[in-house]
Amino acid sequence: MDVRTYIERHRETFVAELKEWLAIPSVSSDPEHGGDVHASAEWLARHLEDVGFATVEIWQTGGLPAVFAEWPAADPDAPTVLVYGHHDVQPVDPVEEWETDPFVPVEQGERLTGRGSSDDKGQVLFHTLGVRACMAASERQRPPVTLKLLVEGEEEAGSPNLTGLLEERRDRLACDVVVVSDTTMWDADTPSMCVGLRGMTDCQIDVYGPEVDLHSGTFGGAVPNPARALAGVLAGMHDSDGRVAIPGFYDDVVEVSADERELLARLPFDEAEWLRTARSTAAAGEAGYGTLERVWVRPTAEINGMWSGHTGAGPRTIVPSSAHAKVSFRLVPDQEPARVQRRVRDYVESALPEGVRATVGFSGPGVRACSSDITSPAVRAAREAMSRAFDTEVLFTREGGSGPEAALAGILEAPLVFVAVGLDDDRIHAPNEKVEVPLLLKGAESVAxxxxxxxxxxxxxxxSNRLW
Amino acid sequence: MDVRTYIERHRETFVAELKEWLAIPSVSSDPEHGGDVHASAEWLARHLEDVGFATVEIWQTGGLPAVFAEWPAADPDAPTVLVYGHHDVQPVDPVEEWETDPFVPVEQGERLTGRGSSDDKGQVLFHTLGVRACMAASERQRPPVTLKLLVEGEEEAGSPNLTGLLEERRDRLACDVVVVSDTTMWDADTPSMCVGLRGMTDCQIDVYGPEVDLHSGTFGGAVPNPARALAGVLAGMHDSDGRVAIPGFYDDVVEVSADERELLARLPFDEAEWLRTARSTAAAGEAGYGTLERVWVRPTAEINGMWSGHTGAGPRTIVPSSAHAKVSFRLVPDQEPARVQRRVRDYVESALPEGVRATVGFSGPGVRACSSDITSPAVRAAREAMSRAFDTEVLFTREGGSGPEAALAGILEAPLVFVAVGLDDDRIHAPNEKVEVPLLLKGAESVAxxxxxxxxxxxxxxxSNRLW
Structure with missing residues (x-):
C-alpha cells in the first residue's frame, strides 16, 4: 500500500485521535490549566507508545512538561531526525467570540475547529500518521531514519525552559537535522516551506530630566524636556530612507541571496490584500525592498509603546520629569542580539542632550534569527518530499516573527528544516482556530x-553525518 | 499724617481683617466650597462698604460671584483705575502637609500663614488700606483717582466666566489703566514690577496609523508606525539651536528691547540656585538667550505628555495603531493664539509620512501674552511709587506663566500695570502658603x-485720557 493510500484509509482514526487530544485544554500561560498541560503530555506519551516509539518519556522542567520520544532506525548508520513541536495551546479569550466550544473540536467538511488544531497539536500529530504510512509503504518494522520527537509544553508561554532543557539533554537530543512543524504555508493552493524566522530583542528606554514635573510657565523653555529628548532618540532611529540609523546596526546583516529574492518574488503576493489585512492605508519601510522582504529578510526597529507626563483628559502644562518607550528590534542572520543591544545603548547615549540621562533595559538576551540554507541537501529533500505530496512545486517563504527555533539549531548544532502545513487564516491565537484536515494529511505524506x-x-x- | 505712618498705625486692624477673610475657605475648584466662595464675596462687599466705596455690587456669573466696587474721585477729570484681583483660593491638598490649619490663619513674627494670604486675598486687601492711607495723608474725603475694583471668584478655576463678564460689563469697568495685584516680586530684598506674562495655547495631537495594533513580527518594518511618526513630529518641532522649527512660529514675535534686556540682566539671578529649584542638572533652551529670557520673553513649544501602544510591564511586540501627545505653546507679544494654532496644524500635517493621519485639537482659543510698555507714564508712575515705598530702586521682571490679564487689557482696551508684592517662596498653590506682612504694607504704601x-x-x- 502506498503512502497516500495508507493515509487516506487512516484519515478517520487520525481525526478521532486529534479530537481527543484537542479536548484537553492545555493552556500553558494560565496556571489554572497546569493540570491540563500535564494531562496533554500524558495523552501524547500514551499515543506515541501506541504508535510504536521505543522510548517515550515525559520530561519535567521548572515549568510544564515536554514529551520526548525516540524510535531508532534498523540501520545504525541511518540519519537521526529530531521533530520539534508543542502540545500547549493559546488562551481562548475572548471566549464569547468562538462559534463552538474551543475544547469540543468540531469537524465540518474538510475543516476541524478547536484550540490547538493548527497550532500545534494537528501538526505534531501528522508525524505519527506520517511515520506509520512510511513504514507501511516500505513494509518496515522501524522507521528508515532514527526519529526523535521533542514536543514542549510551554511554547505559547515563551518557552522559558526550552534552552535549559536543550542544554541539559543535548546528548539525548543529538540529531542530524531538526524538523520544525509549527509554521505556515503561503496558502492552501501554494504549498511552501518556511526557510527562516527573524530574531528579536526588545528594550525599554527610560529618559530622565528634572527630578520632578515642572510648571511649563515657570520653567518651560529653559530646562531640558525628557519627552522631547526621547522623541529625538526615537525619531533619529530611522533615516529618511526608512533604514535603521543606529550606527553599526546593519554590520552583520547577511543580504538575502539573489536566488532567494527571485523565489520570494514568485509568490503570488497581493499588496492591496495584504494592506487590507493590516488595515493600513499605505505600505512603508526600508527603501529598496518590497513588503515581503521588509517583513521577512530585513531587520527593523519598531516603537511598541511610549509614555510620558500627562496622559489624562484636558491640559496640564508641565515639563515632565521622565519619558519612556518600549522598542523592539527584529533581527536577521547574522545579527547577534548582544551586539545589537550594545549598538542601541551606544546610540541612545549619543543621542541625548545635556541634562537628561537614560537607561536602556533589555527584557532578556534576545533571540537570534534562524534560517535554512536553501541549497542544502536537507532543504532540497524536504522540498521534494512536499512537492511530491502536494503534486506541485513548493516555494519558499519566511516568517517575520521569532520563535525558539534558533535555540534548537544553535544548541543542537543541526540545520533546521520547516515542514509545516498551517495557514495564515487558521486563526491561531484567535477565536475559532481551525485546521484544514487535507493539509494535515499532506503534512503526514510529506514526512513519510x-x-x-x-x-x-x-x-x-x-x-550520513556529513550530509547536512 | 503721612502715608507710611497711617499704614503702620493701622497694621493691626489690617491683619485682623485679613485673618477674618482668610478664614473663609473659598476654594473655587471644589463644588463643596461653592457656598464659601459666596460668603467670601459677601465678606469683601461688606468690607468695601465699610471702607467707604460708593458702589459695591456682587456680580453673579454662570459660576461663582465677582465683587465690583467703585469710588469716584471728586475731580471728574481724574483718571479711572481698575484694580483686578481674586477672592477665591487654591485647594489645600495635601492637607496633611500643612503645619497649621489652612483656614485658621496664624501670625508668627512678620509672617502670616494661611491659604490665600499671598494669592490673592492679602494683595487685594492692601488696596483698601492703601486708599485709606492715601486719603488720610491728603485729608481728602474721596480718592484722588476714580477707583474701581474687580475681584473675581474663579481665577484658580481658570477664570471661565471672566471674558464674558468683561464683555458684558465693559461700560461699568471702563478705565484708563488696569492695576493687577496678583503676581510676585524678585525677592524680599529686590522689589520689582512684573511687566509681562506669556500667553498660552495647548493642544492634543492624535496620530493614527493602521486601524488595529499589529504584530510587529508579521507586519513590523512594512507598515507606518504612528508612534514613530509622532516622534518625528515632536522631534521636528525644534531645531538644533533650540528654536521652535514650526514654520512661521516666530513671525509676530516682538523682540524684547535692548533696554529691557539690560534691566533684566541687572536682576541678581543665580543660575545654579535656579537649577536647584528646578531640580535639573542643566539649563537648556533657545540659543542666544539666557535662562530668564527663555522663561519670560521667548515663546516655547513644550511636550507635556505623550502615550502610545503598550505602556505596561514587560514587552509586547506590536506596531501600535495610534500615538498621542499633549503639547503647549507659551506665547509672547504679538503672537496671536489663533494664528499659532494654524501654524501648528499646518506643521503637523506637513510632517506626517504617508499612511498616517493626525488630528490636532486645541483645548480652547488660547490666551494672548500681555506686557506693559516700560516707557509708558503708567509704568513709570507705578515704578516710582514702589521705589518710594520700598526706599530703593525697583527692577522689572516678567512671568513665564499665563493668566487672565491679557483679557483685561484686550477687552477694556487699557494698559496693564502690575503692582504686587508676593514672593516666589510664598508657597502659593502649595501647603503652608504664607505672606510677609511688611510687604503687604509696602503694597498699600505703593498704591497710596x-x-x-x-x-x-x-x-x-x-x-487724562490721553496719558495712558
Missing part, C-alpha cells in the same frame, strides 16, 4: 516521503 | 503714592 528520502541520500553518501 | 501721582500727572497733562 522525507524519511525515506533522507535515509536513501544517507546511504548513497555512505557518510 | 500711585493714586496721588496718577492724579497729579493727569492734572499736569490736563487731558
Amino acid at each position: 516521503y522525507l524519511w525515506e528520502d533522507l535515509a536513501a541520500r544517507s546511504r548513497a553518501a555512505s557518510m | 503714592y500711585l493714586w496721588e501721582d496718577l492724579a497729579a500727572r493727569s492734572r499736569a497733562a490736563s487731558m
Whole structure:
C-alpha cells in the first residue's frame, strides 16, 4: 500500500485521535490549566507508545512538561531526525467570540475547529500518521531514519525552559537535522516551506530630566524636556530612507541571496490584500525592498509603546520629569542580539542632550534569527518530499516573527528544516482556530516521503553525518 | 499724617481683617466650597462698604460671584483705575502637609500663614488700606483717582466666566489703566514690577496609523508606525539651536528691547540656585538667550505628555495603531493664539509620512501674552511709587506663566500695570502658603503714592485720557 493510500484509509482514526487530544485544554500561560498541560503530555506519551516509539518519556522542567520520544532506525548508520513541536495551546479569550466550544473540536467538511488544531497539536500529530504510512509503504518494522520527537509544553508561554532543557539533554537530543512543524504555508493552493524566522530583542528606554514635573510657565523653555529628548532618540532611529540609523546596526546583516529574492518574488503576493489585512492605508519601510522582504529578510526597529507626563483628559502644562518607550528590534542572520543591544545603548547615549540621562533595559538576551540554507541537501529533500505530496512545486517563504527555533539549531548544532502545513487564516491565537484536515494529511505524506528520502541520500553518501 | 505712618498705625486692624477673610475657605475648584466662595464675596462687599466705596455690587456669573466696587474721585477729570484681583483660593491638598490649619490663619513674627494670604486675598486687601492711607495723608474725603475694583471668584478655576463678564460689563469697568495685584516680586530684598506674562495655547495631537495594533513580527518594518511618526513630529518641532522649527512660529514675535534686556540682566539671578529649584542638572533652551529670557520673553513649544501602544510591564511586540501627545505653546507679544494654532496644524500635517493621519485639537482659543510698555507714564508712575515705598530702586521682571490679564487689557482696551508684592517662596498653590506682612504694607504704601501721582500727572497733562 502506498503512502497516500495508507493515509487516506487512516484519515478517520487520525481525526478521532486529534479530537481527543484537542479536548484537553492545555493552556500553558494560565496556571489554572497546569493540570491540563500535564494531562496533554500524558495523552501524547500514551499515543506515541501506541504508535510504536521505543522510548517515550515525559520530561519535567521548572515549568510544564515536554514529551520526548525516540524510535531508532534498523540501520545504525541511518540519519537521526529530531521533530520539534508543542502540545500547549493559546488562551481562548475572548471566549464569547468562538462559534463552538474551543475544547469540543468540531469537524465540518474538510475543516476541524478547536484550540490547538493548527497550532500545534494537528501538526505534531501528522508525524505519527506520517511515520506509520512510511513504514507501511516500505513494509518496515522501524522507521528508515532514527526519529526523535521533542514536543514542549510551554511554547505559547515563551518557552522559558526550552534552552535549559536543550542544554541539559543535548546528548539525548543529538540529531542530524531538526524538523520544525509549527509554521505556515503561503496558502492552501501554494504549498511552501518556511526557510527562516527573524530574531528579536526588545528594550525599554527610560529618559530622565528634572527630578520632578515642572510648571511649563515657570520653567518651560529653559530646562531640558525628557519627552522631547526621547522623541529625538526615537525619531533619529530611522533615516529618511526608512533604514535603521543606529550606527553599526546593519554590520552583520547577511543580504538575502539573489536566488532567494527571485523565489520570494514568485509568490503570488497581493499588496492591496495584504494592506487590507493590516488595515493600513499605505505600505512603508526600508527603501529598496518590497513588503515581503521588509517583513521577512530585513531587520527593523519598531516603537511598541511610549509614555510620558500627562496622559489624562484636558491640559496640564508641565515639563515632565521622565519619558519612556518600549522598542523592539527584529533581527536577521547574522545579527547577534548582544551586539545589537550594545549598538542601541551606544546610540541612545549619543543621542541625548545635556541634562537628561537614560537607561536602556533589555527584557532578556534576545533571540537570534534562524534560517535554512536553501541549497542544502536537507532543504532540497524536504522540498521534494512536499512537492511530491502536494503534486506541485513548493516555494519558499519566511516568517517575520521569532520563535525558539534558533535555540534548537544553535544548541543542537543541526540545520533546521520547516515542514509545516498551517495557514495564515487558521486563526491561531484567535477565536475559532481551525485546521484544514487535507493539509494535515499532506503534512503526514510529506514526512513519510522525507524519511525515506533522507535515509536513501544517507546511504548513497555512505557518510550520513556529513550530509547536512 | 503721612502715608507710611497711617499704614503702620493701622497694621493691626489690617491683619485682623485679613485673618477674618482668610478664614473663609473659598476654594473655587471644589463644588463643596461653592457656598464659601459666596460668603467670601459677601465678606469683601461688606468690607468695601465699610471702607467707604460708593458702589459695591456682587456680580453673579454662570459660576461663582465677582465683587465690583467703585469710588469716584471728586475731580471728574481724574483718571479711572481698575484694580483686578481674586477672592477665591487654591485647594489645600495635601492637607496633611500643612503645619497649621489652612483656614485658621496664624501670625508668627512678620509672617502670616494661611491659604490665600499671598494669592490673592492679602494683595487685594492692601488696596483698601492703601486708599485709606492715601486719603488720610491728603485729608481728602474721596480718592484722588476714580477707583474701581474687580475681584473675581474663579481665577484658580481658570477664570471661565471672566471674558464674558468683561464683555458684558465693559461700560461699568471702563478705565484708563488696569492695576493687577496678583503676581510676585524678585525677592524680599529686590522689589520689582512684573511687566509681562506669556500667553498660552495647548493642544492634543492624535496620530493614527493602521486601524488595529499589529504584530510587529508579521507586519513590523512594512507598515507606518504612528508612534514613530509622532516622534518625528515632536522631534521636528525644534531645531538644533533650540528654536521652535514650526514654520512661521516666530513671525509676530516682538523682540524684547535692548533696554529691557539690560534691566533684566541687572536682576541678581543665580543660575545654579535656579537649577536647584528646578531640580535639573542643566539649563537648556533657545540659543542666544539666557535662562530668564527663555522663561519670560521667548515663546516655547513644550511636550507635556505623550502615550502610545503598550505602556505596561514587560514587552509586547506590536506596531501600535495610534500615538498621542499633549503639547503647549507659551506665547509672547504679538503672537496671536489663533494664528499659532494654524501654524501648528499646518506643521503637523506637513510632517506626517504617508499612511498616517493626525488630528490636532486645541483645548480652547488660547490666551494672548500681555506686557506693559516700560516707557509708558503708567509704568513709570507705578515704578516710582514702589521705589518710594520700598526706599530703593525697583527692577522689572516678567512671568513665564499665563493668566487672565491679557483679557483685561484686550477687552477694556487699557494698559496693564502690575503692582504686587508676593514672593516666589510664598508657597502659593502649595501647603503652608504664607505672606510677609511688611510687604503687604509696602503694597498699600505703593498704591497710596500711585493714586496721588496718577492724579497729579493727569492734572499736569490736563487731558487724562490721553496719558495712558
